[in-house]
Structures are given as structure tokens and as C-alpha cells.
Amino acid sequence: MITSAMNDSLARGELPRALQHLLDRGQEALADAALPRRRFLKLAGAGGLALGAWPALAADAPANAPAGLKPTEQPEAFVRIAADGSVTVTVNRLEFGQGVHTALPLVLAEELDADWSKVQARLGTNDPAYADPLWGMHLTGGSTALKHSFKQYRELGARARAMLVAAAAERWKVDAATLKTGRGVVTGPGGKRARYGELAEAAMKQPVPTAVALKDPAQFRLIGRPTRRLDAKAKSSGRQDFGIDVKLPGQLTAVVARPPVFGAKLKSVDDAAARALPGVKAVLRVPLDRGAEGVAVIATGYWPARQAREALTLQWDTDAVEKVDSARQLAQYRTLAAQPGARQFEADMAPLAGAAKKIEAEFAFPYLAHAPMEPLNCTVQLGDAGAELWVGSQMPGLDGAAAARVFGLKPEQVKVNVQMAGGGFGRRAIPSSDYVVEACQVAKAARAAGIAAPVRTLWSREDDIHGGYYRPMHLHTARIGFDDKGQVLAWDHVIVGQSILAGSPFEQMMVKNGIDATAVEGMRAPYPLPMRLTVHHPKVNVPVLWWRSVGSTHTAFVMETLIDEIARSTGQDPVAYRLALIGTQHPRHRAALQLAVDKSGYGKKTLPAGRAFGVAMHESFDSVVAYVVEASVQDGRPVLHEVTAGVHCNLAVNPLTVEAQVQGAALMGLAMCLPGAQITLKDGVVEQNNFGEYQVPRITDMPKIAVHIVPSAEPPTGMGEPGLPPLAPAFANALARLTGKPQRALPFSV
Template sequence: DAIAVVAEGFYPAKLGRDALKIEWDKTGLDLVDSRKQREHYRQLAKTEGKKKFDADVSALSTATNRIDAEYYFPYLAHAAMEPLNCCVEIQGEGASRKAEIWVASQMPGMDTMAVAQVLGVKPTQVAIHVEMAGGGFGRRAIPSCDYVVESTQVAKAAYEQGLRHPIQTIWTREDDMRAGYYRPSHLHRAQIAFGSQGEILAWDHVVVGQSIVQGSPFEGFLMKDGIDGTIVEGMRDPYRIPMRLAVHHPKQNVPVLWWRSVGSTHTAYVMETLLDEVARKTKQDPVAFRMKLFDEKAERHRAALQLAVDKSGYGKKKLGKGEAWGVAVHESFDTVVAYVVTASLQNGQARLKTVTAGVHCNLAVNPRTIEAQIQGAAVMALSTCLPGAEITLKDGEVEQSNFHQYRVARMNEVPDIAVHIVPSAAAPTGIGEPGLPPLAPAFANAIAAITGKTLRELPFSFS
């Protein structure tokens, strides 16, 4: 399923590859089309799925105040600045054969075993050197070990042809974008009944999306009752909500994988924008509304949100014309992050102006690392909001190839990001991923405060 060209350097190898004329046999393949897939997901969301929560939602039939919403999230590429690559050196023959690997890996143990299997040797005969990565975001932590296996296969073929040199297999940006694993696309369907004071009377919710663990070594402990636990993380809690939640996992011919903050990339957006919409419809302050709706276990959420509110000047600082506040809070990897942002909308262009983060990760071992991770995650989340930040398929092929087609935030689009940490002496929790989920909904909520309309998909669409 692949062709490699071996040369003395990357550029001559690429010239050789570009000169090849290859015809791929697509016979019998399920050729995915993004538009058709979205419609399929929409129809699937109207059918009975596997139940995660099963609260009484009969109030929907008689409620005066209702929200009926559909959300869509596209496939996303990991798009790390350093494309995938791996260097393999093979020595010896037969049972005494050894290999040395140089690779930026998030799963070096699994990669070591995969290399050993390709070469037919014991894992103890493989030495792996884990290099600093130019970004990973989950792409370098893959159960199939695809790019490491591929590199080993290339090195093995070269070795058997008499090339006794280390072989570094490098993916181009186009390879990385078009032949990788992606954050799955998801469709959410929600029906909410609420009272005049914003009390949630019933919440009926369906999520449709591929499982990222089904068929992997992680299926045994991450799937329960046919539901991939990653797709529903962040739903309902920490709010007092009577929710019925169902899930569909359609099989699609698209390779999928976790992506920084995993399921919270979409669940946080849906939850936090819908709650904001209830607050707007009942004319309540979004911060006060959340504080009222938090359950009794949400002390850390309250503390993180209050810190972000206090440090941002929320409700006190005068904003410019056409600007508004936005708020969101979410827990992932046992860490709570709250954002209070300001944003503007002019000529159909949404712009994030300021970001203030309140972070509760318990004991702050290295505050500068926490600041860096939150800022990096916030910028990555901002990218998902920008038009063009999506992977689409037509006739089974990815349409995007490089950053001229797949959008990421530029320097001039990144706002000031202030990070504040809630003091705590409890055991530290995660920090590499929790800064991502609440940024997009906070941004969207600020835009909704301007337009009065909730943005139902990422990237933002104003058409």
C-alpha cells in the first residue's frame, strides 16, 4: 500500500518519487464523501443508539422553553510542525540481527515491539532513542505504530539489497496531511427543556462518531457496553442535568485516532455553548448561571472560573465597540480550565482579542510549564475555529494537502493569553491537554453575545 524511494538525501529521493507514475487500485473500497457522511450521521442521530445515561426526559413533550440543536465537527489533522519521520539502522543477520531506532515517539515501548515484529527479532534486540518531537498531539502515540513500522520495512528492504547504512524515512507535509490518522468527525443532536429561571428540566442527547479504540489494544478497557468512553467524556458533569445520552459508532473507511484532549474537543464545545444559550434565553449572566448549575462536587470548577473572572475584569472592564465577553469551563485529564475571553465580529470576521485562563491542576510543580501548555493548547483550539480548519474527503481522498488549504492560526491572529493558577497542595493533575477544550466555546459564546445566534459547528461558519 506504499512505495518508498531511497536516496542519499531527502531532496533527490523526493525528485525520484515525483517522477513516478502510480495508479492505485480502488476496487471494492468504500470511498468516503464528507457531505454524504454528514447526512448519514444526521439520519443516524434520529435513531435509537446505545445508552450512556438514561434520565427521564418526558418534560420535553410539554416544555414551553426548548432548544433543538444539531452540531457538526469535521475530521482534523494533527498537523504537527515536524512531519512524521523515523531513522532505522539494522545490523547483523538472522537471530542475531539488531536494530537501532531514532524517533520522536509517544509510545516507545509499543514502537519497540512493532520494530521487533517486522524484523523477526526479540524486543531486547531493538534499541530505541526517543527524540524531542516537533509536535505530537497524539499522532506519535498510535497502536498500529504505522510510521515506525513503515520506516522499519523500508530499512529492512534496503538492508536486504546490500545498503548497510541507517535509513531515515521522512513523510512530506502532503503525506502527513493526506495519509495520516485523524480526529473523527462528529455530529451531535440535542433537545433541551428548561424553566424560566434556566433550570434544566430534560436534556436528550445523541452523539455520532467513529470509535478511536475499537479494534485496538485499548478496546478492552476503554469500551463498555458498546460505547467508546472517549466520545462521551465531558458530557453532563459537573452540571446538575437530567440527561439521556445515546451513542452511535458508524464504521467508516477513514483511519482515526485521538487528538489533543480527545473527546473533549467536541463535547466541551457542545455543552458550554448550549448552556450559554440557555443563560441568554433566560437573561442570566453566564458566569452566575454556571455557578448556580454546578453540582456539589464542582469546587475546583468554581475556583477556576472565579479566578478567571477576577483576573480578566469580567463585567467591569469597558470593551470596545462590537466586542463582547465569552465564558467556558471544562474538566479533562483531572484538570479544570476556565476561560474568560473577549472577541469581536466585523465584516464576517471573528477575532479573539484577549484570553484569561483560570487553571486548577492541583499542585503547580512548574508554573512556567503550565503557562506554556495552556497557551499552546489555546492557540491550537483557536485554529479549530478558523475557516478552513478541517479535513474533507471526496471520492475517498483527502482534499487538503498543506497549510495553504488546512488552516492554523497565524502569529497576527493570536491574542494575549494570561494564565492564572489556583493554589493547591493536592496531587498534581494533567496539563498538556486540558487547556484546549474550553477555548473554542468561550470564543463562540462571545460571538453569540454579539449576534444572538449560537455557532453550531467548527470551524465557525457565518453563512
């Protein structure tokens, strides 16, 4: 059992550096944003044990639930066993490609001793049962799904198993200790045998045990084995429904005309031509994110709504908002970098002046769009007594609370049905709930106009890329002094970039001394460096947000390319230099790096002419990923040929998921390197609109990737994001060895 006292101690050590203070807010956030504690419906569907339907809107706890159990610890909300023995597990996170739709049911099924061939999964809601058990709020992010819910889902499975065993013992009038379970069957003395489906109804009436014994990892038969994903068939065959596919009776579709400059308001609207088009039901002015205004077109489908939006004649008032220009912004950042600022680290910089060797470097990183394959969408049904949402949300509790505020409802009057999402990378976890609030404003305006039908607000690909929120633009400057052996004497470093948490509900916990914790995560560690780190967070009229692996997207690049440059300038092998720097203090880093080196043939095999090895390693979200890559320059274009990964994520619950996450994260890391992978602004307007201007890797860019996992029996750490940060610096280090020119910016310039 995880007690509240254990929560405090565990969370402190397990949270990613950027989110160390979230637990402080956990219970408060749950009280403010989530629905009240509820009883869980027990459905006897088809004679089965139904533990996982939407909890009733009532304050009563289940009759058989002990008072000491929290909603997140009660199997009634998570497990449904039908009469035919099929088991449905409710997943308390958003599934958007990371594999949690399989991994968490796998963990629960292990302790339940279920027949895996009969296990299926479904997504949860904004009910308190589906909050993160450590943070106390609904969140899919920070690579925490398995890390935080591993023990939770094991205990849920063990409790459900104990109830089934108790039901069998009562039926057979025997001691429960004499019974065994396996593959969905309880067996007892004298050849007694009962399938879970037969026992489910009786098991419903058994007390829910507070304490349960969990398996020794040596007994695992599911956890740790490569397992195909439960959603693979539906997704590969095109039958999987996502949020964008929600279809309700009478449903209408809305698209929104948003201002060309963030925060602008409307001067005038001429909607006569739009209203005249077939299928258009309404054209309505609506408030938008960050104080802006827009126009929603509601129609019978996406295409008539899109055509009507293009027929609008709109005039915008942009006089009162800043019009950002990327070139001018970079110059302003350079000026700011030379000024005093808030300090994250302090160290004596006196040795810098007399150092035998020095490096002075500037790094520039552009804004990046999340660009998920499924554009943003949210379907809203607003009624007299409440509202219901269908959305691929990473924070359904927060989004439900935001919807309640728009409608003037209580949080318990809003139900959020979490939908499968086609990617997100952080864009579906936004403190302002911008696209959800927008959809609710559209639904509210529609109802005021006499439209009672559910309304799906849908963004186009252009809306998604052109409309924010972005990974912030950053500037780094570094002055490093070191000796002939590579010993760093002083490292003076400055980071300039917007805070992604300023003005958000997380600012109070995660912005300390004027420094956003997400902006500096990954700096210095694991190397024992005498670093002085100064941070500036200018306010810019561009909405920004976390992007897959957050601050490590830029800090890992800076750290790992500079460490490599020091090794090259002192004639040292970059692998040996890193191992010497970290010594024996970071065994997981050593293991991951050594595994990647051994499996890649680094230092042993002869590369084809024109190719070079590149190396980088980085820890994020408590997992370490090291890359050894092979790269070349062909016709003036950098080419990544092979990638070998060494991964230390403790216990790999499903090795296939770990492999897939590293492959996908490496590809996204490669995306940062390719020419055209940037968001730029001119006179306040984003210059990119679609994949024609905002480059993403094509299949011809994909290198050969081999993923190797360091064996471990320790509880799992995060894997949704850690594979991204070290890819770009490893690639850059290979290019530097080929060209003699260090890469100081993303995307690359060769």
C-alpha cells in the first residue's frame, strides 16, 4: 500500500526534476479540479463482475470498500470481468502512442493471474479514481504512467484476484490459502476448478482487501516479456477511433477563425457570404485563449464549415499586441544574455581567465510545433443539468474543471470521456486548457443561439501548426576554461528563453527565484562541473508549452556537444572522457553508455569512407539513454545512417514498448536537426502553416535503429520522452568529427 506519508517520500525521489514540486499541490489540485469522491457502480452485466463503469454521481463508497482505501486503490473502477471470462481494464492515462493501453493492463493482469488472450483495455474519465496516485491529479505526462502506476495496478490486480479466491473458497467451503490461480482459473483441492467468469458475481460481494501480497518478480509470466499491443490490430487496420472520429446523434462541426497575431481582437465581421453556404447553421463571435477573439462557424460537417470560414471577411485589431519578429527576437536575446540575471548554480569563475584552453559558444534553438498527426479536437454536449466532453486529454481533471468554469457549472456536473489520441507530445496537456475552453465557448455560444446539438470543434493541420503553443525559442551562451587533460576549471553559462510555467497554475510550485525548473533540467548533471548558470525569462507574445522531453530538448544538446568538444580539443576519446568524468557515481549512465558502445561496434569496426561515429548520453525522467550513431554528409546534407541505443529504464515492463518509444523519440529528435524544422515569426505572424513549410522526417530520413535495454528488476522509470534528447547531440558530434565544425544551432547547418 502507498500511504500518504510514503507518497511524500516516494514522489520527491521519483518526480522528474522539472516537476519536483507538483506533489505539494497534489491534494489541493484534486480538491479544486476533480469530481468529488463517489461510489463505484457494480454492474452485474451478463452475470459478470463489472468493475469499471463510469462511477455514479453520488458520494457513497462501495459497501464492500474499506474506509482506508482511496478511489485510486479500489478495483471496482478498474476491472471488469464478464461471464465469459473476458477482462476489461480501465487505463487511467491518455493513450496517444506511448503504449500505456497495453502496459498497465499487462501489469494488472500479472497480479490478477488473468488469461492475457482475454484481456482488453479502455480509457477512463475525469473521475478521482483515475488521478495519478502520487500527484493526486489527472495527468499523462512527464513519462510517469508506469513509474507512478506500476505498484498501483499490481495492487489492483492482486485485490481483484483475492476477491475471486475468496468467492471460490466460500463456494467450496475450503480455506482460501489452499487455492491457486492461473490464466483466469481458480483451482482447489480434489480437482475443483472455476473460471473467473463463473466467480465474478459472487466476488462482487466479497470485502475489498486493504493489504495484499504481490508476486516476487521471479514469478512474473507477463511482465518483462515482449508483448504485442492490444490496440495494434485496430490501428494498423484503420478501425481505431480517435477523438476526431467521435460521432453523436445530430452532431455538428465547428471551425474557428483565429487572429493572425496572438491575442488580437476583432474590428469587424462580414459573415453574409458564409451564412449563405449550404450546411452552415451559425456564425458566432467567441472569446479565445489569451484574451483574443475569433469567429466560430458551425455546420453539418467539416468541409462546409471550412468553406464558410474561408468566405468570412474579417478585420483584426492588432495594435495592442506585440508583433514578434524572429530575427529581432534573437538580437534581443543576445543583449539580454550579457546582462545580470537569476542564478541557478553558483561557482567561482576566477579560474576562467587563466585557463590553458577555452571555448566560447552560442547556441540558438527555434520555436517548435508539436504537430501531432491528429489535429486538436473536442466534442461537447451541453445540457440543462451538465455537460459531457469527448477529448484526447492529457489532463482531463483540469480540462473538466476549465469546462465547468466556462459553463458556470460545478466540476461534478462535467464528465470528460478520454479518447484515444493520435499523438500529442505535450500539446494535449496545457494548463490553460486552451482548445478545450475554446470548444466549450463554441458550444456555449451555440446553445445561446438555439442550437442544442453536440458540437465538435475541429482544428485543421494549418490551425494546429500556425496557432501555437510551441516549444520556446532559447539562446544559450557558454564560456568554458579547462586544462590540457580536459579538467574543467570554470563554466559560465547563460540561458535565455520564455518560461512555459509563468502565469500557469504550476508557477507557484515550479518557478523558484525567478527560474522555471523546466528550462534548466538537464544542465550540468551527471558531470561534476564548476558551473555558474544564469537564467533570463523574457515575456514574449508567443504562447509556449512543454514539448516532448521539455527542457532536455535544448539542455542535452548543449551539454553533450560541449563535452564532446572538450574531449576532441584535448585529444581524448569521447566515450572514455565521459566515463572518466562521471567516475563511479552514476552506474546507470555507465551501463547505458557501455551497452550502446558494445553493441554498436564503436572503436572496433571500420566505418565506410565519409562516415563517423557520434556519441551522447542523457538522463531525463529518471531514465538514461545513450546513443552511438553513424552519420555522413551527402551533397551538403547531413545524413543519419545507424543508431544504437543503450537504455536504462529499470524494469522493462514490455520491452517492445521500450523499443518503440526509443525509435519514435529518436525520430522526433532527428526532426529537430533537419533544415526547415522551425517555427519563425514575421510581424507577429507565424510563417509556417503545414508540413510543406514545417519539416518533419520522411521515411527516407529514418535511420536503422537498434535498441538494447540494460537488465534490471528495479521498479520502472519513464520511457515516453528520454529517447529524444541525446539523439541530436550524438548526430551533431558525428558531423563535427567529419567537418571539424561544431553545430551551434538547431536545425543543422552544414
